[in-house]
Every structure is written in C-alpha cells, then in structure tokens.
C-alpha cells in the first residue's frame with residue numbers, strides 16, 4: 231500500500247542497488263520535480279550526487295536564493311551553481327520573437343549544462359543522470375509499465391554523444407500530488423513543494439518585447455507583490471498559476487500625486503487548470519486584486535496601470551508568449 235515511507239524506502243533501496251559506488255549528476259530547475267528527485271537520490275547515495283543549477287537570470291525574485299541556500303541547507307547537497315545571467319541576457323539582446331526567445335534560452339541552457347557536466351565528469355567520472363520524470367510523462371511518451379527506475383543509455387535533452395549517462399528516474403511511477411507528499415517527507419520547504427509551474431524560458435516570455443535586466447527587475451518587483459498577496463490571502467493552492475506579464479513596449483498616461491506619469495502596464499493572469507491543456511481565468515476575490523493593483527502602482531515606479539486577463543484557454547494560452 232502507498233505510504234510516503236514505503237515509497238522512500240523502496241526507492242532508496244533501488245537507487246543504492248543500481249548506482250553502487252558510481253557518481254550521479256542532477257540538474258535542478260527550481261521546480262518541485264527535480265528538487266524531490268534530487269532529495270530522494272541524495273538520501274540514497276549522499277555525496278555521490280552532484281547537483282547543477284544554471285542561474286539564467288530569468289527567475290522570479292528570491293528563487294535562485296531558494297535553491298542555492300534553502301535547498302542546500304535542507305538537504306545538504308553538493309551544488310554547482312552557475313551564474314549565467316550575463317550570458318543569457320547577451321544572447322537575448324534585441325530579440326522580441328517568442329519562439330526565438332525559447333530557442334535561445336534552450337540553447338544557452340544546454341551549452342552551460344554541458345560545460346558544467348564535463349567539468350564535474352572530469353573531476354569524478356559521472357555514470358548517471360537524475361531526471362524528475364513523472365508517471366503522466368511516462369504514459370505520454372508511451373513508456374507504460376512504469377516499474378523500472380533506471381532506463382538504459384539515452385540521449386538526454388541534446389547532450390552530445392560522448393556525454394552519455396544512464397538515466398535515474400525515481401519519480402517515474404508517481405503523480406504530482408504524491409511527489410509533493412514525498413518532498414515534504416524528505417524535508418523540502420513548503421514554498422518549494424507547492425510552487426506553481428513555471429516555464430523553462432522563465433520571465434523572458436513574460437516580458438512582451440525585448441528582455442533587458444531593467445525590465446526583468448520591474449517585472450520581478452510586480453510579480454513578487456502578486457505572489458505575496460496571493461499567499462497572504464491563502465489562495466496559493468486554489469489556482470494553477472499566476473503569471474504577471476510586463477507589456478514593456480506599451481506606455482499609457484496616468485496621474486500620481488500632482489504629476490502626469492507615462493508608464494508601462496502589467497497584466498495579471500491568474501488561472502485555474504487541471505493539467506495546463508485547458509484553463510480558465512481565475513475569479514480571484516476583488517479585494518485581493520485591489521491590494522495587488524494598489525501595491526504594484528505604488529511600489530513599482532515604472533508601472534502605472536494593472537490589468538486583469540479574463541481569457542480562457544482556449545482561445546488564449548496561459549502564457550502571453
């Protein structure tokens with residue numbers, strides 16, 4: 231029968247048996263799946279695990295710190311954190327097309343991860359790579375039975391042939407809510423365990439227009455207010471995701487104090503969903519929307535207007551890009 235203790239014990243045993251005295255690598259994204267997978271593998275083999283975190287500078291406020299400090303403190307993991315903000319922003323300079331942004335972030339991520347994997351491999355010869363694949367992903371890709379913990383050699387997400395690792399996928403038999411329970415049992419902070427989904431390209435696809443550090447800072451400030459107020463209202467678990475989108479190339483006239491302003495709008499995009507395939511705009515209480523709006527326009531100088539996206543998916547997507 232399913233208890234977190236059973237699952238943890240069983241997986242720890244499996245991982246130990248498969249890995250032996252070999253070395254293992256894991257990429258952390260900031261999301262719950264990779265964090266729980268890493269915590270589980272760490273419980274099984276401790277110091278034989280090295281985690282890599284590529285900080286692309288497109289995270290929300292406090293998220294890199296959460297990985298680099300809270301996660302490391304909670305689990306005691308060896309972490310290679312790569313500060314690649316400059317590199318990503320340079321690669322994104324002048325780019326406004328959404329698909330282009332995605333391609334660039336994906337490419338730079340693989341480049342950086344590959345270089346880091348090579349470095350760690352040279353130090354301690356890596357045999358295995360951890361991935362936070364869940365049961366629904368396994369089913370979707372036609373891998374059905376779900377019992378196997380480790381797949382054979384596999385070309386992982388664009389890594390070159392000479393960097394081939396065997397995959398460890400300790401979450402292959404689990405659903406999202408089970409992964410969250412496991413995360414809590416393994417001592418991960420609740421903020422990490424209940425984090426909303428966040429796209430790989432990060433805030434780059436929530437800035438409509440070119441991505442610059444200034445714009446990222448503006449969006450981070452607004453996004454933090456929205457998240458803080460949602461949490462304060464106790465509504466985190468009622469909604470699926472709450473993107474805040476900066477219309478960086480749009481300005482509108484406003485008035486504040488005695489002065490005319492000419493600032494940017496942000497869009498609040500709270501949605502409910504089961505699986506992100508379809509979604510509905512969330513009927514957040516107006517008083518919560520009001521607090522968010524007032525705080526953003528008061529506290530973020532460059533923003534003078536807050537709008538609410540009331541589009542379902544379809545026809546809208548969850549993200550604006």
Ligand code: XMP
Pocket residue numbers: 332427428429430431471506507543546547548549550551
């Ligand atoms: P859309 O905007 O297509 O998003 O309704 C559906 C879900 O996917 C996330 N999303 C992404 N995740 N890389 C990702 O890893 C991406 O390029 C990407 N684009 C969208 C989005 O946040 C939502 O949860």
